[in-house]
Amino acid sequence: MTTPRLELKGITKAFPDVVANSDVSLTVMPGETHAVLGENGAGKSTLMKVIYGSLMPDAGQILLNGQVMRIRNPKEARANGIGMVFQHFNLFDTMTVAENVWLGLARTSLEQVTASIVAKATEYGLDIDPRRAVHTLSVGERQRVEIIRALLTRPELLILDEPTSVLTPQAVEKLFLVLRKLASEGCSILYISHKLHEIRELCTACTVLRAGKVTGVCNPKEESNASLSRMMIGAEPPLLEHHECQAGSTTMVVRNLSLERDDQFGVDLQEINLSVCAGEIVGIAGVSGNGQKELLYALSGEDTRSPHGSIRIGEVDVSALDPGERRRMGLHFVPEERLGRGAVPTLSLAQNLLLTRTESISIPRCAGGWIRVKALANHAERLIDRFHIKAGGPNSVARSLSGGNLQKYIVAREIDANPKLLIVSQPTWGVDVGAAAQIRGEILRLRDEGCAVLVVSEELDELFEVCDRMYVIARGKLSPSIPIAEATVEKIGEWMSGLWDRSVPGEARHA
Amino acid sequence: MMDSYALLIAATLNAGTVLAIASLGLLINEKAGIVNLGAEGMMLCAAIAGFAAVVHTGSDTMGFLAGIAAGAFMAAIFGGLVIWLNTNQYATGLALTLFGSGFSAFAGIAYVQAQIPERPNFALPYLSDIPLVGPALFRQHPLVYLTVAFALVLIWFLYRTRSGLILRSVGESPESAHALGYAVRWIRMGAVVMGGALCGLAGAYLSIIYTPLWVEGMVAGKGWIALALTTFATWRPARVLLGAYLFGGVTMLQFHLQGVGVELPSQVLSMLPYLATIFVLALISRNPRWIRINIPAAMGKPFHPGS
Numbered sequence: 048m049t050t051p052r053l054e055l056k057g058i059t060k061a062f063p064d065v066v067a068n069s070d071v072s073l074t075v076m077p078g079e080t081h082a083v084l085g086e087n088g089a090g091k092s093t094l095m096k097v098i099y100g101s102l103m104p105d106a107g108q109i110l111l112n113g114q115v116m117r118i119r120n121p122k123e124a125r126a127n128g129i130g131m132v133f134q135h136f137n138l139f140d141t142m143t144v145a146e147n148v149w150l151g152l153a154r155t156s157l158e159q160v161t162a163s164i165v166a167k168a169t170e171y172g173l174d175i176d177p178r179r180a181v182h183t184l185s186v187g188e189r190q191r192v193e194i195i196r197a198l199l200t201r202p203e204l205l206i207l208d209e210p211t212s213v214l215t216p217q218a219v220e221k222l223f224l225v226l227r228k229l230a231s232e233g234c235s236i237l238y239i240s241h242k243l244h245e246i247r248e249l250c251t252a253c254t255v256l257r258a259g260k261v262t263g264v265c266n267p268k269e270e271s272n273a274s275l276s277r278m279m280i281g282a283e284p285p286l287l288e289h290h291e292c293q294a295g296s297t298t299m300v301v302r303n304l305s306l307e308r309d310d311q312f313g314v315d316l317q318e319i320n321l322s323v324c325a326g327e328i329v330g331i332a333g334v335s336g337n338g339q340k341e342l343l344y345a346l347s348g349e350d351t352r353s354p355h356g357s358i359r360i361g362e363v364d365v366s367a368l369d370p371g372e373r374r375r376m377g378l379h380f381v382p383e384e385r386l387g388r389g390a391v392p393t394l395s396l397a398q399n400l401l402l403t404r405t406e407s408i409s410i411p412r413c414a415g416g417w418i419r420v421k422a423l424a425n426h427a428e429r430l431i432d433r434f435h436i437k438a439g440g441p442n443s444v445a446r447s448l449s450g451g452n453l454q455k456y457i458v459a460r461e462i463d464a465n466p467k468l469l470i471v472s473q474p475t476w477g478v479d480v481g482a483a484a485q486i487r488g489e490i491l492r493l494r495d496e497g498c499a500v501l502v503v504s505e506e507l508d509e510l511f512e513v514c515d516r517m518y519v520i521a522r523g524k525l526s527p528s529i530p531i532a533e534a535t536v537e538k539i540g541e542w543m544s545g546l547w548d549r550s551v552p553g554e555a556r557h558a
Numbered sequence: 559m560m561d562s563y564a565l566l567i568a569a570t571l572n573a574g575t576v577l578a579i580a581s582l583g584l585l586i587n588e589k590a591g592i593v594n595l596g597a598e599g600m601m602l603c604a605a606i607a608g609f610a611a612v613v614h615t616g617s618d619t620m621g622f623l624a625g626i627a628a629g630a631f632m633a634a635i636f637g638g639l640v641i642w643l644n645t646n647q648y649a650t651g652l653a654l655t656l657f658g659s660g661f662s663a664f665a666g667i668a669y670v671q672a673q674i675p676e677r678p679n680f681a682l683p684y685l686s687d688i689p690l691v692g693p694a695l696f697r698q699h700p701l702v703y704l705t706v707a708f709a710l711v712l713i714w715f716l717y718r719t720r721s722g723l724i725l726r727s728v729g730e731s732p733e734s735a736h737a738l739g740y741a742v743r744w745i746r747m748g749a750v751v752m753g754g755a756l757c758g759l760a761g762a763y764l765s766i767i768y769t770p771l772w773v774e775g776m777v778a779g780k781g782w783i784a785l786a787l788t789t790f791a792t793w794r795p796a797r798v799l800l801g802a803y804l805f806g807g808v809t810m811l812q813f814h815l816q817g818v819g820v821e822l823p824s825q826v827l828s829m830l831p832y833l834a835t836i837f838v839l840a841l842i843s844r845n846p847r848w849i850r851i852n853i854p855a856a857m858g859k860p861f862h863p864g865s
């Protein structure tokens with residue numbers, strides 16, 4: 048019998064509020080692609096950080112190739128052939144891609160690193176320009192940087208913590224080819240994802256965690272989505288209730304919005320025409336980095352350079368209004384970055400509520416209003432209950448939540464505001480199957496109550512599931528809209544490369 | 559007349575050097591994410607340490623070494639407190655300045671009247687004989703030239719070497735640097751000690767070469783100006799250098815104007831160096847994106863590994 052590449056025995060790790068891992072054991076063979084599955088907050092990321100040496104276990108043993116190891120920090124982990132892609136990116140915003148990769152590698156020169164990034168990028172189809180500064184990249188592109196950085200360490204054991212959450216289906220396909228190749232060369236892979244079909248396609252073994260404990264080990268190829276979810280959350284995800292779309296009056300209209308890029312590596316928006324009506328969900332599909340970021344900045348009001356009259360809510364021209372003023376008109380917005388733009392990592396959940404909600408301030412419109420601390424905590428508590436968010440309580444800091452739970456909290460905060468118009472970017476990024484169904488359900492419920500919803504996502508499945516109408520964005524241009532009944536994956540895929548003019552000659556550009 | 563301009567330029571270089579050395583040192587520790595408001599105190603202690611060393615040994619080198627050691631030692635205490643014990647950086651820095659001014663005054667009592675040997679004149683062979691240019695540029699203490707060289711080396715270090723990149727990464731996101739396996743606290747400690755050593759060198763230059771004598775409180779706010787310079791220069795070494803010479807230059811010009819009896823209240827004239835420096839540096843770095851890119855994102859924030 049071959050010795051396992053990695054063997055965990057009785058790993059236990061407790062945080063002040065929760066026991067994140069308790070007595071976890073896990074075995075990964077050489078060349079095996081092993082999935083770790085579990086709902087949000089089950090302790091998957093914590094376990095991976097223990098293996099990678101960025102957290103110290105309270106108890107338990109780690110055996111690497113049959114030898115007991117004490118991995119004290121990530122450097123030692125890398126020296127022992129372990130590479131990792133973190134769920135929350137560990138990138139330095141003001142530095143270039145090449146510099147970021149360089150920081151994660153042992154000694155070489157920057158020129159060599161740049162060359163090897165280009166080589167790896169072309170070899171694996173993870174297209175990235177090594178000279179760009181990370182803060183100019185979209186989340187999808189940042190994910191590619193993390194993956195390339197991990198691949199360049201030539202690991203024997205590669206840990207991927209939700210690497211595909213912001214990748215397009217095409218990019219996921221490419222990544223899978225890479226991973227299969229690595230596995231065939233003997234590299235072991237620990238793979239975390241909430242997308243069950245991916246796990247069944249890629250992985251040959253699976254360990255399921257629930258509330259920090261191992262609840263099952265199985266071969267995902269022999270399981271169904273339903274049986275995997277049962278192991279994970281104890282039930283099958285609820286089915287969505289679809290009611291007939293009752294589109295009402297137009298809530299938001301974007302007319303001929305052209306916007307020059309704000310930074311060197313951005314995308315110019317060209318004559319965007321878009322409308323969203325009350326009671327309908329409109330989707331925008333497209334590969335990230337094609338202008339989604341710029342469009343969302345313009346729509347949310349973070350970028351107020353939009354030409355006069357190009358964005359209207361109802362009859363009002365909002366193109367020059369800031370996000371706060373737009374929010375007062377009923378526009379609520381969930382950005383794609385949850386740490387930093389969606390939430391302040393170091394503030395408590397209750398305090399994060401104040402970023403967009405004013406109900407708990409005694410005189411809401413007045414900057415000098417008092418915060419009613421009790422009411423604020425109760426409000427946060429209600430959100431935590433209603434959306435089943437796993438957190439210590441209203442006073443836990445945002446950063447201590449698991450990725451999916453923080454995402455749920457931010458979406459919950461905006462949905463709970465009963466907006467007139469909700470703009471959501473990547474609504475279910477990193478959220479487990481149960482919670483994803485719940486968030487989609489809440490979005491559908493909002494729509495049925497007459498809210499206009501705009502969903503920007505790279506996940507086609509998700510868009511097909513919730514949207515009534517869909518646009519595609521490619522190279523800063525927006526396609527005409529297409530009712531979901533007429534949309535097919537092939538057609539949308541073709542449009543994603545900007546080829547809608549050919550497939551719909553003569554159709555009006557204005558939706 | 560021309561000669562007096564040459565002298566003005568020479569004096570500018572001399573005065574700017576003190577600020578430049580200290581400010582470049584502070585830039586190093588701010589790039590690693592630590593703000594040390596103790597600059598003034600470190601410079602004062604280094605000034606007296608350096609001066610005393612020269613009085614007793616007669617050697618400038620010993621004086622500089624004493625100044626560097628004093629600055630580094632104080633910075634090491636500061637670093638231990640803020641990096642390992644997580645005390646507040648600003649409060650600890652202020653305490654260091656208060657301590658430094660008190661202690662230097664106390665330790666300096668015996669040296670108030672002390673004399674150090676006459677400085678020899680410094681002159682670069684041949685170059686210093688060029689008319690006008692020679693007296694203006696080439697009759698300075700070697701440290702003046704070394705400062706410029708150091709600024710260039712620092713630029714190369716920060717933006718061209720791996721160690722510089724690691725230093726910046728620690729000031730940008732200590733959490734990420736930690737996750738990648740860098741010893742964030744030790745790197746910060748190294749940067750803080752380096753910053754202290756350079757502040758110490760600046761203090762010693764002040765009392766040994768620039769003045770050269772010891773007066774209580776003789777640093778007279780230069781530590782604070784050095785701190786302000788790093789910010790106004792958006793943490794770019796070349797701009798720090800520019801700001802330092804600008805400040806030195808306008809200070810000297812203002813003395814000159816007072817000397818020739820310009821019809822302006824002397825208080826207004828004394829304000830000039832500050833106004834001019836703020837104005838010029840604010841002007842060249844008014845681009846908010848530029849500031850956002852250059853400011854060390856985690857500056858002044860404590861870092862606890864494992865959270």
Ligand SMILES: Nc1ncnc2c1ncn2[C@@H]1O[C@H](COP(=O)(O)OP(=O)(O)OP(=O)(O)O)[C@@H](O)[C@H]1O
Pocket residue numbers: 062063064065066067085086087088089090091092093094134437438439446447448449450451452477479864865
């Ligand atoms: N630094 C921390 N301090 C306190 N609690 C923490 C910390 N990190 C994680 N936790 C808690 O540990 C539990 C497990 O978190 P972990 O991030 O491992 O979950 P996960 O399985 O990766 O979930 P997700 O799928 O949402 O990413 C959560 O309840 C989380 O709140």
Ligand SMILES: [Mg+2]
Pocket residue numbers: 091092093134208449450451
């Ligand atoms: Mg996680």
